[in-house]
Amino acid sequence: MLVVPAGSYATTVRSTDDAGYSVDVAYTLAIDAPVILVDPATLPDGDVGTAYSAALSASGGAAPYSYSLLSGVLPVGMSFSSAGQFSGTPRSDGSFSLTVRATDANGNTGTQAYSFSIAAPTLAITPATLPAGTTNIAYSQALASSGGIAPYSYSLVSGSLPVGISFTSAGVFAGTPTTAGSYTTTVRSTDDAGYSVDNVYTFAIDAPTISIDPETLDAAVVGDAYTVVLAANGGAAPYAFALESGALPPGIGLDGAGGFNGTPGASGTFNFSVRATDSNGNSGTRAYTLRVDPRTLVLAPASLAAATAGTAYTATFSASGGIAPYSYALGSGALPAGLALADGV
Structure with a gap:
């Protein structure tokens, strides 16, 4: 089929009869270009990190149609095919304006201007708060992020961590805290497209309250065998006991299991402190006064x-x-x- 470009063509046609007489008629032939329409009229908005897809179609010309980007720039991460397909996962936000051209099988074209928006991602870090830790007990807490483009990396923006705790770029708090207290730190999560979110954490490290019983010791008598066994609670058993300060009566000893044993050899009042240490290294003390009466x-x-x-x-x-x-x-x-x-x- 002969394809004639659109336009206005002037021509004169002569008709001649059998006797040789003729007549001329001037004609103007108008060749119209087809109106090629591109649908849809608008493109949907999208979000960074969310797969985007939109297909164009054309009408008014001779199929098949091919498509091309006439002007404008697509968001990073998106592409446009000659089949009229927008696809990809946007990695940049903003408002984008572009013009698409559709060309039919005869080379006739139509254009469509588009404007659409890509919204920035809303990143979130979980958990929102950190569980408390305990001195001398191993601690581990992993963070997770959502709303952006994986993978995510993590960093400390401000604040401080408990002594003995570290934080990795993978978002993991780990270590064994040694000092009780309240610590505030700001963590930043950054997605693969460079978007980030900050979260402020208050990190509580508690020291267990280790108490020693009994509160007071029975009096001893010079020359009489003396036995009292201490007990500790509030930490992790087993406990080890030791004399923290002061002195025991002559003849009395304190073993590691918390037992006072012996036969006092002198009377008097003896002041001392005992420390109980649990299996995690946490400890508590109690002050005692032991009276040894003469016989x-x-x-x-x-x-x-x-x-x-x-x-x-x-x-x-x-x-x-x-x-x-x-x-x-x-x-x-x-x-x-x-x-x-x-x-x-």
């Missing part, structure tokens, strides 16, 4: 029988309440002539 000795008999001059006399003493063996001596005064005290007799 109360009893001497028998309470009185002596009367003696007769010139007659043999014997009286035997015995003692109790102390630590055997006992020794005896004259404390004061004088014995009658002829009497003596030896070995309690």
